[in-house]
Amino acid sequence: MHEMALAEGIVQIVESAARANDAQAVRAVWLELGALSHVEQEALRFSFDVVTRGTVAAGARLEVLTTPGLAWCMPCGESVDLARLGDPCPKCGSHQLQVTQGEEMRVKEIEIA
Ligand SMILES: [Zn+2]
Numbered sequence: 058m059h060e061m062a063l064a065e066g067i068v069q070i071v072e073s074a075a076r077a078n079d080a081q082a083v084r085a086v087w088l089e090l091g092a093l094s095h096v097e098q099e100a101l102r103f104s105f106d107v108v109t110r111g112t113v114a115a116g117a118r119l120e121v122l123t124t125p126g127l128a129w130c131m132p133c134g135e136s137v138d139l140a141r142l143g144d145p146c147p148k149c150g151s152h153q154l155q156v157t158q159g160e161e162m163r164v165k166e167i168e169i170a
Pocket of ligand 1: 130131132133134137146147148149150151
């Protein structure tokens with residue numbers, strides 16, 4: 058389950074941000090998660106709850122904002138929506154797609170107490 062490692066990465070970012078802001082506690086964490094990122098949201102939430110125990114982020118809410126998937130279609134010569142990796146181009150059915158957005162995960166914002 059790689060979500061545990063991802064959650065640990067998130068907590069490290071959150072902890073250093075909290076320290077930099079002299080925060081006593083973190084109330085919420087907003088995470089941008091690409092629709093094509095192979096991350097199970099439920100597993101990530103569970104992992105987040107586990108790894109935040111005993112940290113400044115204990116009990117913090119995890120808010121996930123999904124970034125839609127986008128890909129460049131060679132035959133169409135334009136950017137198209139991609140719901141899942143492995144899907145064909147919704148316009149022409151081609152698989153000659155280059156993912157341009159939707160695989161990333163990043164901490165967007167934290168709410169501190
Ligand atoms: Zn196409």
